[in-house]
Amino acid sequence: SSIGKKGTTFLWDLTLESPATVDIWSGHSKPVLDLAQTTDSIHMLTASADETIGVWNMETGHLTRRLRGHDSYVNCVATCVPSGKSGGASTSSTKDVVASIDDQGKCLLWDLRSKNPIGEFYHEWPLTSCCFGMNGSNYLFAGGLDNIMYQYDLRNGMSGRSQTVLRVYDGHNDTITGLSLSPCGSYVLSNGMDEKLIQWDIRPFVISEEKRIVNVYQGHEHNFEKLMLRCSWSADGKSISCGSSDAMVNVWN
Numbered sequence: 036s037s038i039g040k041k042g043t044t045f046l047w048d049l050t051l052e053s054p055a056t057v058d059i060w061s062g063h064s065k066p067v068l069d070l071a072q073t074t075d076s077i078h079m080l081t082a083s084a085d086e087t088i089g090v091w092n093m094e095t096g097h098l099t100r101r102l103r104g105h106d107s108y109v110n111c112v113a114t115c116v117p118s119g120k121s122g123g124a125s126t127s128s129t130k131d132v133v134a135s136i137d138d139q140g141k142c143l144l145w146d147l148r149s150k151n152p153i154g155e156f157y158h159e160w161p162l163t164s165c166c167f168g169m170n171g172s173n174y175l176f177a178g179g180l181d182n183i184m185y186q187y188d189l190r191n192g193m194s195g196r197s198q199t200v201l202r203v204y205d206g207h208n209d210t211i212t213g214l215s216l217s218p219c220g221s222y223v224l225s226n227g228m229d230e231k232l233i234q235w236d237i238r239p240f241v242i243s244e245e246k247r248i249v250n251v252y253q254g255h256e257h258n259f260e261k262l263m264l265r266c267s268w269s270a271d272g273k274s275i276s277c278g279s280s281d282a283m284v285n286v287w288n
């Protein structure tokens with residue numbers, strides 16, 4: 036799937052010799068900025084500049100719900116990931132847990148079985164990207180205009196401005212635009228406007244906090260447009276990629 040500036044989402048069939056769109060979803064009045072699929076593959080979620088999150092049925096392509104609670108651009112939406120090889124988010128209630136962040140620094144936690152947010156907290160700077168840790172909905176990573184990635188501990192709930200920050204990851208010199216959890220759950224990638232892609236070790240214990248940065252990848256570009264360039268891992272965790280303002284996708288081993 037891919038997203039467009041006219042509020043549309045495109046679904047592609049990559050099994051064809053020449054990949055082609057199989058469906059186009061229209062439901063947002065402003066650009067779609069991010070999307071995420073639930074771990075049970077039933078729903079696709081779209082974050083939009085129209086301040087809402089769309090919940091789409093993957094089988095029918097229908098917009099089944101619209102989550103409202105933000106007062107600014109919704110920059111990112113993230114779904115929970117499985118907690119271990121068996122059980123976890125894919126087979127428990129956490130498969131319905133979703134996080135969304137916006138341009139005012141607000142983070143909302145949703146349960147797709149409920150109408151209203153089940154939690155919220157505020158950051159003093161606009162947030163641009165987020166992802167859950169591997170332990171269901173225990174941890175949330177978020178980054179934004181202050182160039183820092185934060186690891187929030189959600190086990191004590193989400194309320195107001197007193198959300199527990201478990202750890203701070205400081206290595207960028209400009210806005211973080213993308214975060215991605217590795218398939219093994221031990222690392223997070225952060226893409227920044229400083230043209231650095233950083234691989235972080237997020238395991239509970241390391242030799243020292245200075246060893247949190249595993250590697251720094253460079254070669255992609257951010258230009259004056261200051262685009263929300265994302266990053267991702269391959270399914271086997273052996274390759275990483277990120278967007279670039281020169282209309283290229285950079286891939287590293």
